[in-house]
Amino acid sequence: MNIELINTGSELLFGRVLNTHQQWLCRQLTDLGYLVSRQVCVADDGPSIQTAVREALSRADFIIVTGGLGPTSDDLTRDLIAQLLGRKLILDIEILRQLEAYFTQRKRTMLESMKVQALVPEGARVLPNPNGSAPGLAMQSGEKWLVLLPGPPRELRPMFTASVIPILQRAFPLQSKFICRTLKTTGLGESAVEERIAGPLRPLLDAGLEIGYCARVGEVDVRLVAKGENADKLAADGERIIRSLLPSRIFGLNDDTLELAVVRLLTESGQTVALAESCTGGYIAHRLTNVPGVSRVFAGGCVTYSNAAKISQLGVHPEMLAAHGAVSPEVAREMAAGARRVFDTDFALAVTGIAGPDGGTDDKPVGTVYIALASATETTAQRHFFPFDRETFKFITSQTALDALRLAVTRL
Amino acid sequence: MNIELINTGSELLFGRVLNTHQQWLCRQLTDLGYLVSRQVCVADDGPSIQTAVREALSRADFIIVTGGLGPTSDDLTRDLIAQLLGRKLILDIEILRQLEAYFTQRKRTMLESMKVQALVPEGARVLPNPNGSAPGLAMQSGEKWLVLLPGPPRELRPMFTASVIPILQRAFPLQSKFICRTLKTTGLGESAVEERIAGPLRPLLDAGLEIGYCARVGEVDVRLVAKGENADKLAADGERIIRSLLPSRIFGLNDDTLELAVVRLLTESGQTVALAESCTGGYIAHRLTNVPGVSRVFAGGCVTYSNAAKISQLGVHPEMLAAHGAVSPEVAREMAAGARRVFDTDFALAVTGIAGPDGGTDDKPVGTVYIALASATETTAQRHFFPFDRETFKFITSQTALDALRLAVTRL
Numbered sequence: 001m002n003i004e005l006i007n008t009g010s011e012l013l014f015g016r017v018l019n020t021h022q023q024w025l026c027r028q029l030t031d032l033g034y035l036v037s038r039q040v041c042v043a044d045d046g047p048s049i050q051t052a053v054r055e056a057l058s059r060a061d062f063i064i065v066t067g068g069l070g071p072t073s074d075d076l077t078r079d080l081i082a083q084l085l086g087r088k089l090i091l092d093i094e095i096l097r098q099l100e101a102y103f104t105q106r107k108r109t110m111l112e113s114m115k116v117q118a119l120v121p122e123g124a125r126v127l128p129n130p131n132g133s134a135p136g137l138a139m140q141s142g143e144k145w146l147v148l149l150p151g152p153p154r155e156l157r158p159m160f161t162a163s164v165i166p167i168l169q170r171a172f173p174l175q176s177k178f179i180c181r182t183l184k185t186t187g188l189g190e191s192a193v194e195e196r197i198a199g200p201l202r203p204l205l206d207a208g209l210e211i212g213y214c215a216r217v218g219e220v221d222v223r224l225v226a227k228g229e230n231a232d233k234l235a236a237d238g239e240r241i242i243r244s245l246l247p248s249r250i251f252g253l254n255d256d257t258l259e260l261a262v263v264r265l266l267t268e269s270g271q272t273v274a275l276a277e278s279c280t281g282g283y284i285a286h287r288l289t290n291v292p293g294v295s296r297v298f299a300g301g302c303v304t305y306s307n308a309a310k311i312s313q314l315g316v317h318p319e320m321l322a323a324h325g326a327v328s329p330e331v332a333r334e335m336a337a338g339a340r341r342v343f344d345t346d347f348a349l350a351v352t353g354i355a356g357p358d359g360g361t362d363d364k365p366v367g368t369v370y371i372a373l374a375s376a377t378e379t380t381a382q383r384h385f386f387p388f389d390r391e392t393f394k395f396i397t398s399q400t401a402l403d404a405l406r407l408a409v410t411r412l
Numbered sequence: 413m414n415i416e417l418i419n420t421g422s423e424l425l426f427g428r429v430l431n432t433h434q435q436w437l438c439r440q441l442t443d444l445g446y447l448v449s450r451q452v453c454v455a456d457d458g459p460s461i462q463t464a465v466r467e468a469l470s471r472a473d474f475i476i477v478t479g480g481l482g483p484t485s486d487d488l489t490r491d492l493i494a495q496l497l498g499r500k501l502i503l504d505i506e507i508l509r510q511l512e513a514y515f516t517q518r519k520r521t522m523l524e525s526m527k528v529q530a531l532v533p534e535g536a537r538v539l540p541n542p543n544g545s546a547p548g549l550a551m552q553s554g555e556k557w558l559v560l561l562p563g564p565p566r567e568l569r570p571m572f573t574a575s576v577i578p579i580l581q582r583a584f585p586l587q588s589k590f591i592c593r594t595l596k597t598t599g600l601g602e603s604a605v606e607e608r609i610a611g612p613l614r615p616l617l618d619a620g621l622e623i624g625y626c627a628r629v630g631e632v633d634v635r636l637v638a639k640g641e642n643a644d645k646l647a648a649d650g651e652r653i654i655r656s657l658l659p660s661r662i663f664g665l666n667d668d669t670l671e672l673a674v675v676r677l678l679t680e681s682g683q684t685v686a687l688a689e690s691c692t693g694g695y696i697a698h699r700l701t702n703v704p705g706v707s708r709v710f711a712g713g714c715v716t717y718s719n720a721a722k723i724s725q726l727g728v729h730p731e732m733l734a735a736h737g738a739v740s741p742e743v744a745r746e747m748a749a750g751a752r753r754v755f756d757t758d759f760a761l762a763v764t765g766i767a768g769p770d771g772g773t774d775d776k777p778v779g780t781v782y783i784a785l786a787s788a789t790e791t792t793a794q795r796h797f798f799p800f801d802r803e804t805f806k807f808i809t810s811q812t813a814l815d816a817l818r819l820a821v822t823r824l
Contacts, residue, residue: 013448015439016626016633019431022453027427036425038460041434041451048449182428191484214428221428275694275715281701282687282694285715289693290803292769300721302714303687303697309712309755313725343721357704387518389543389566391702 004060005039006052008067012041021066033178049080067151069134071114087121127163131155176228179235183222185249190215209234218399258402259287265409266297274343275301276335276350284398299343314338329381332370340374348374349401355393371401416472417451418464420479424453433478445590461492479563481546483526499533539575543567589643595634596664602627621646630811670814671699677821678709686755687713688747688762696810711755726750741793744782752786760786761813767805783813
């Protein structure tokens with residue numbers, strides 16, 4: 001069974017918009033046990049859309065087309081596909097009424113041009129759109145299904161969940177039970193993760209467990225997929241083995257972020273944290289404060305770019321700065337201890353380093369960073385070397401710092 | 413002349429990764445006057461990649477393939493395409509030496525498997541990769557070009573700019589002069605921008621100037637495209653008219669960010685800034701510190717989530733907090749004035765608000781925020797209402813704050 005995805009929209013090929021539909025739809029489908037075999041993006045003109053749909057119909061069983069259902073002159077998908085399949089467009093009175101109600105409720109006038117959204121290809125099923133004006137459409141062509149969804153994500157996503165998944169699952173029921181679970185790890189590279197777990201997992205793989213790796217900067221996902229009667233047991237056994245082999249490296253499941261894991265651990269243990277950031281420039285604070293409810297565990301932080309700020313805000317001793325330089329384990333420790341004292345928290349993280357592109361020396365090249373962690377019992381600093389572009393440097397430094405905090409809270 | 417883009421990688425079709433290559437490459441090409449007619453994403457297996465490349469070769473003149481050039485077992489692109497074109501793979505001694513140097517420099521061992529990255533299809537041109545181990549490849553098949561780029565963005569992007577654009581421009585020179593210039597605006601919605609400039613631009617549009625709008629949260633891009641002999645004059649006239657109609661709303665050109673514009677203005681005028689952030693949680697500091705060289709104008713900032721931190725770090729008066737609450741113009745002004753004093757800068761920005769999802773009241777619902785700006789002459793605060801999800805709230809608040817600073821520095 002093949003699924004193909006067609007994204008229409010010239011703005012995608014102009015590079016003005018990021019194609020978030022692809023990731024979202026592919027992820028929903030994969031998590032349900034359906035694989036997308038191909039995604040294509042074409043301009044919203046007649047020949048491009050018709051060619052793409054014709055090709056997809058020749059290969060795939062279930063085709064999802066996004067975009068081009070609105071009322072403006074470049075919204076051609078409905079017409080072109082009806083034409084391609086040889087279906088008449090029929091005005092659907094029920095949709096027309098809903099459209100009128102939609103505009104009345106929003107105190108807006110419904111222009112004549114809006115009525116095209118009530119046109120339905122003969123025999124198509126209408127997919128309600130509670131978040132916008134253009135409904136979706138689902139139609140069969142032989143044994144194959146063609147689903148048309150509106151472009152705006154806040155319309156497409158609920159429609160996909162409410163209307164498309166049931167059609168897909170009824171038309172193409174999975175042959176067997178399906179489980180997909182992602183273990184999120186940090187602190188090890190992809191090869192190192194694979195090296196540790198691939199051997200011991202071998203018997204489970206032979207029994208049908210599938211394993212996939214996805215490496216990003218500072219994170220490796222391990223994805224377990226199991227099918228059939230034994231799916232639950234295979235996935236559970238796989239997770240148990242991986243957890244035993246990577247005891248401290250797994251911070252969460254599926255969509256968890258490291259900052260969410262850290263905030264959750266702090267909240268559960270009733271501990272608090274403060275930050276002293278130099279080279280990450282507020283990025284660690286930004287990541288933590290993306291988590292709702294963080295104010296219970298995060299008191300605040302200082303972004304101390306200048307030496308003067310390190311002295312006045314965190315109580316770093318000028319003689320320390322003079323003796324060891326701002327990028328040193330001594331100053332990192334004083335920053336962490338200072339932040340912990342000033343904000344009166346259980347923990348404090350401090351980072352000081354050289355993000356570049358300038359400012360490196362032979363002894364401390366661009367990419368050098370010290371990460372310090374202060375707790376009630378000790379204040380330690382580690383040297384790292386992340387010779388990357390500025391944004392990657394900030395990300396991986398923040399990742400390493402948050403992970404040090406996670407491990408410290410876990411050990412409590 | 414047709415350009416097609418093929419993104420390989422099962423993780424894209426599993427929905428684990430967002431396809432940022434598409435947007436970035438399409439944008440670069442569009443800005444140079446080249447249009448991408450189709451983008452396709454396929455799994456990294458033999459049949460999928462070969463079918464996609466074969467189809468693209470039947471339609472397009474210039475084909476860009478991303479991903480699958482690394483050393484692991486699922487990196488098949490190089491092999492598959494050499495096979496498809498009937499080219500032998502030859503070990504390139506120069507690349508091998510560079511690979512060895514790359515690993516030596518990073519104090520890592522080069523595994524035997526890494527050597528596949530030094531294999532080059534007969535007759536292919538090698539595209540150097542200063543940011544990673546796998547070089548890119550460019551090869552001709554008749555009049556057509558096929559370019560293979562590594563998947564990681566920080567390797568792909570510089571390689572595209574340095575090596576691919578020159579090949580493209582030499583092989584397919586534009587038939588006429590092409591100018592694409594994007595004016596970056598903030599502070600007005602898309603319709604408001606269009607309403608102000610569309611009428612006065614009409615004569616230039618009639619003369620062949622093309623204009624496009626792209627709206628994002630907190631920003632609207634106005635894109636001017638002109639072709640042919642009069643291109644320079646048309647684009648220059650268009651820009652002049654738009655600048656006169658939106659005198660204070662344009663902060664930059666093309667890929668400029670608002671934070672870059674602010675750092676540039678501060679640097680030019682020799683002024684400095686400090687920050688006091690509550691609800692943005694370090695995000696403004698993060699944005700500013702993404703700009704290389706920011707340390708000359710940015711002294712530091714405080715992320716004061718708790719009231720205690722606002723008092724101890726910024727000298728906010730406890731009686732102000734008690735009388736007006738943390739989210740008030742009075743406290744915003746004290747935060748800004750405090751940051752300016754503490755960090756000894758020319759300007760200071762402060763934000764205090766309710767990001768949500770909890771914490772709102774009837775009087776100050778979720779989305780309420782005060783932005784204060786302190787300078788040598790005055791300290792003012794503005795109330796705003798940004799009832800959006802947490803990340804959008806942080807972005808638009810930071811955008812509004814940075815724009816207030818930009819305007820203040822511009823007025824100097």
